[in-house]
Amino acid sequence: MIRFANVHMQYPGGIDALRNINIHIEQGAMAFVTGRSGAGKSTLLRLIALIERHTRGQIIVNGQNLERVRRNRVALFRRNIGFMFQDHRLLNDRTVFDNVALPLVIAGHDHQEVKKRVQAALDKVGLLSKQKSIPVTLSGGEQQRVGIARAVVHRPALLLADEPTGNLDPALSWEIMCLFEQFNQVGVTILIASHDLEMIKRMRKRIITLREGRTLTHISDHHDKK
C-alpha cells in the first residue's frame, strides 16, 4: 500500500526532515508512526498525502508513484485517502452532517447517496443523533469522532491520522483507537502518527519510530530489512 525507498525530505532552508527512509506498509495493515516532536512524523504523513513533495527517493502509494502524480492530478489522488487531524479541522459554519458530507460532495455524489453514506458513517461512530449539531457544541471526543466519520465516509483505501488523540484523555483516546481498529478490520489501511507510546504499545500493531528524520525500530516488521 505504501512503500518508501530511500526517501529524503529537505525543507527549503536546508532542514532535513526525513533522511533515507525505507518503509513498506502492506495493504490492510494498521501501523503507528511515533517519535518526539520534530522527528518527522507529520512530514511522513504529509508526503504520503502529497501535501509536500519529497526531495529524493521514491514513494509508491496504492500503486502510484508519487513523483508521477502531477499537480492537476493531486486532487483525484487524494480522494482515495481519508484524513484526520489533532485539531480535527471541522468547519463550524455548518452542521455535523454537512461536515461529514464534504468528501462525498467533492466527489460529486447525488443527494440520496450522500445522505445514506453520511448517516452510516455517523452511526458507526455513534453520533447519528448529533447530525444537526454544530461541531463547536460537541465535546472534544465527539468532535474527533466526527473527524473520523468524515475521514472514512468516502471509503478511502488509506486512512492517515496525525495525532488523532492528542487532545483527549486516555479513556477517550482508547475509544478512538478502537474505532480505528474496527475500520482496519474491514480492510482500510491505517497509518497513525502519535507520540502516545504507552497507548500504541497496547494496540499491538506495528510501530515505526522516527528520530531526527531516521527510522529507528520496526516492531513486528519484516519487510524492509534489506
Added chain:
Amino acid sequence: MKPQQTQTAEYGRKKSFRSLLEIWLLQHLQAIIFSLGQLCRNPIASFLTASVIGISLALPTGFFIILENTRHITAGWEGSVEITAFLKMDVDDNAARKLASKLASQSDIAKVDLVTREQALEEYRQLSGFTNALEALDENPLPSLLLIKPAHGEFSEKSAEELLNKLQAVPEIENAQYDQQWVKRLNAIIGIVQRIVLMLAVFLGMAVLIIIGNTIRMLIYHRRSEIEVAKLFGATDGFIQRPFLYSGFWYGIFGGIIAWALITLSLLLLQEPADSLAQLYTSNFKLIGLTIKDAFLLILSGVLLGLIGSWISVQRHLRAIEPV
C-alpha cells in the same frame, strides 16, 4: 463501510460521459445555490456591496440616457437644417420651377421651396426698407433661390455634406450653403460628451471589478480553512473556485438590477418636469428611458463584470491556499 481498492479508477476513467456530465451539472447547481445562500446569510453586507456596484453601473447608464435624449432633441431640430441654393441669374422662373420639382423627387430631399426673383425682391423690399434704393436699379439684382430640406431621418453631418456637394454640381445652381458652423459645433460638443461618458463607463467598470474582486478576496480568506480541508479531501481547483465565481455572478446580477431600479426611479422623477418644459417649448419631446434590450444589457454587463472580477480574484488568491 468497506473500502474500495479501485477508487481512483472509479473516480477517474471508468465513469461514463453522462454521469460525469451529471456530476458537473449537480456541482454547478450546488455552487449556485450555495453562493446565493452565502449572500443571503449576510443580507446587509451583501446589499451594500450590490448597491455600490449598482450605483457604479447606474452613473454611466444615466449619462448615456441624457446623451440619448439630447440626440433625440437635436434630431427634432433636424427640420431646421435647410440648404439654401442660389440659382444662377440667367435661370428663369420656369426653369427654376422645373429644377425644384426635379430635386423634390430625389430620395435624399424631403421638400423644395422655390423663391422666385420677384418674390425675393418683394421680401427684401418689405424687410429691409430699402425700397427707394431698389427702385433706382433697373434690374432685379436678386437670384431665385431654392430652400431645400434634407430627407435623411437622423441628422448627420456627412449626409448633409454629401447633399450639399451634389447640389453644388447642378449646373443651374450658383451656390448652395447651410449653417455648417452651427451643426459642426453641436456635433463636436456631442462628441466630447460621448467620449466623457465612455471614459466614465470604463472607469466605473474598473471600479466594479475592483469592488467585486476585493469582496471575493475577503470571502476567500474568510473560508480559508474550508478551502484547505476541501483540498485535502480531493477537491479540484474547479470545485473550489466555483462558489466564488457564482458569488461574483450574484453580486453582478443584483448590482445590475439595482442600477436598473435607480435609473427607472430617476426617470420617473424627471418625467414631470421634462414634460412641463417640453410644453413650454410646444415640443412633443418625450423622455427616453431604458428599453428592455437596454435593461438586459445593463444587467448583463453587471454579470460579466461580476464574473471577470471574481475570476481575477480567484486566480490571484485561491491558488495560494494549500493545506498545511
